[in-house]
Amino acid sequence: MTAAAELVKMKICMAGEAMVGKTSLIRRYVLEEYEDRYTATLGTKITKKSLGVAHPQDGHRVEVNLILWDIMGTPTLRDLLKEAYYHGAHGILGVADLTREETLRELDAWSRSIRTVAGSVPTYMVVNKADLEGEARMDRGTIDAFCRDRGYPWSYTSAKTGAGVEEAFEGLVRHVLSR
Amino acid sequence: MRPHDDRDLKGAPPLRRPETSVLVKEALRKDANDVDALFVLAALRAQDGHPDEGLTILDRVLVIDPGYPGAWFFKEKLHRMRGETRQAETAREQGEATEA
Ligand SMILES: Nc1nc2c(ncn2[C@@H]2O[C@H](COP(=O)(O)OP(=O)(O)OP(=O)(O)O)[C@@H](O)[C@H]2O)c(=O)[nH]1
Ligand SMILES: [Mg+2]
Numbered sequence: 624m625t626a627a628a629e630l631v632k633m634k635i636c637m638a639g640e641a642m643v644g645k646t647s648l649i650r651r652y653v654l655e656e657y658e659d660r661y662t663a664t665l666g667t668k669i670t671k672k673s674l675g676v677a678h679p680q681d682g683h684r685v686e687v688n689l690i691l692w693d694i695m696g697t698p699t700l701r702d703l704l705k706e707a708y709y710h711g712a713h714g715i716l717g718v719a720d721l722t723r724e725e726t727l728r729e730l731d732a733w734s735r736s737i738r739t740v741a742g743s744v745p746t747y748m749v750v751n752k753a754d755l756e757g758e759a760r761m762d763r764g765t766i767d768a769f770c771r772d773r774g775y776p777w778s779y780t781s782a783k784t785g786a787g788v789e790e791a792f793e794g795l796v797r798h799v800l801s802r
Numbered sequence: 803m804r805p806h807d808d809r810d811l812k813g814a815p816p817l818r819r820p821e822t823s824v825l826v827k828e829a830l831r832k833d834a835n836d837v838d839a840l841f842v843l844a845a846l847r848a849q850d851g852h853p854d855e856g857l858t859i860l861d862r863v864l865v866i867d868p869g870y871p872g873a874w875f876f877k878e879k880l881h882r883m884r885g886e887t888r889q890a891e892t893a894r895e896q897g898e899a900t901e902a
Binding site: 641642665666692704711 | 845872
């Protein structure tokens with residue numbers, strides 16, 4: 624007989640500047656849908672998804688109920704709304720946009736804000752819009768160095784094509800479980 | 803104010819996020835009880851130095867949707883900004899219960 628899977632509830636919050644693709648990544652991951660048209664997020668949105676993973680430490684089965692929090696990429700309201708967004712977060716998915724260099728650096732400001740509410744939450748970073756290779760404004764070496772300094776695992780994603788999206792969310796879940 | 807409803811531009815995606823206050827106004831014009839717009843309006847009023855107005859609007863959000871994500875913790879914060887410790891504690895408890 625196999626042991627019943629351990630049940631884990633996980634609040635995952637998105638972080639990152641406007642238009643980097645936070646909403647699109649959740650949409651792609653949960654609904655397998657994508658829209659080229661931009662609809663700016665207003666308020667906070669919750670989406671749920673469950674997945675089974677092998678525990679990174681000993682391989683036992685874990686059934687994870689993910690609660691994905693999508694937020695507005697508006698730095699001006701970030702500090703005012705940080706408790707509303709990040710209270711009780713177990714993990715952060717930081718999102719940068721391959722075609723806009725500043726979206727990588729700005730993740731530090733998001734991270735500082737999050738830390739004051741939730742402490743040092745495990746963070747995984749994605750560089751989204753990987754399909755726009757020709758318009759890249761950051762190279763792999765820069766991203767590697769940025770993430771190494773901060774202890775973030777990272778990967779490329781494209782919410783548009785779907786490439787790397789599932790792997791990124793699962794990578795974040797494993798990162799949270801391994802803490 | 804500059805015009806910035808980039809969303810109406812044909813073809814190319816907009817270069818920046820439209821002003822949040824404009825998004826709020828548009829949403830409330832369509833539906834005065836749009837809970838997302840009201841939540842953000844509460845934040846904008848508080849940001850502009852009117853936490854009291856923010857709280858009034860936030861209370862409307864919580865009547866429409868008592869489970870609105872993050873609203874109780876935001877309410878806690880606004881009460882703390884006004885030095886209302888007891889109300890802040892109550893809001894926090896509600897938040898913990900709602901999001902558990
Ligand atoms: N080419 C390409 N475009 C993308 C990708 N992901 C998102 N987009 C587009 O980028 C724009 C912004 O995407 P959103 O998901 O709305 O961005 P957001 O981070 O949620 O933005 P806010 O809600 O304003 O914080 C939209 O036009 C998307 O279609 C991607 O992987 N590739
Ligand atoms: Mg969004």
